[in-house]
Amino acid sequence: MDSGASHSFISARFASCLDVTPDCLSYTLEVCTPTGNSMYTDSVYRSCEMSMAGISLYADLIVLPICDFDVILGMDWLSAHCARMDCYQKTVDFCLPDETTFQFQGDKGFSTPIISFIRASRYLEKGCEGFLAYVIDRRKEKGLSLEEIPVVCEFLDVFSRTLDQTDPEEDSFCLG
Incomplete structure (x- = not known):
């Protein structure tokens, strides 16, 4: 809809x-x-x-x-x-x-926007290519810790662990 x-x-x-x-x-x-x-x-x-x-x-x-x-x-x-x-x-x-x-x-699983519509529109107007992705983080449902995620373990030199200041329960990664 x-x-x-x-x-x-x-x-x-x-x-x-x-x-x-x-x-x-x-x-x-x-x-x-x-x-x-x-x-x-x-x-x-x-x-x-x-x-x-x-x-x-x-x-x-x-x-x-x-x-x-x-x-x-x-x-x-x-x-x-x-x-x-x-x-x-x-x-x-x-x-x-x-x-x-x-x-x-509808599905309530996705609530945090990655990029605003206005910013995305501006990028598209400038000729950038856009892709719509819908990602659900099932890590917490399965009870996985960050150390149990295979891709993260294999590339520890690429991922650094940071803590989101607004939600101390939520883990996030940044490229470093």
Whole structure:
């Protein structure tokens, strides 16, 4: 779900797996990406069914040559399903026209931004290449100490142990 997207999209690769023929739009749509590039399309899959919490919801999905996401549900879909997003709790509450309500719960595991969106945008505008990564630190779940991490042990001369002053329980590494 992307509240920054005005429309909902489907990747051309993922769409090829559907057993449905897309409709042609009566116009060519120009889609501007966060990196400043434009993509053009005139194909849409109408009323695609998806299930969330056992409830069937439908979306018109515009075909784009994207590869990082299969489907992007934008503001058209979110508003049609009366969605309320709580970014802090990572939840989306739905209140459908027939008064059915349910909640989608996202993953709370990632809460510390590595780089701000504005700084990343500036780097991309200057021609830098960007990659989106989602990393979960499972070390604490498994009870591993820093000394038990094989890569760190092998390269002690590269990694130096530092203590984060804001959270004394959290270990961090810096290249040294």
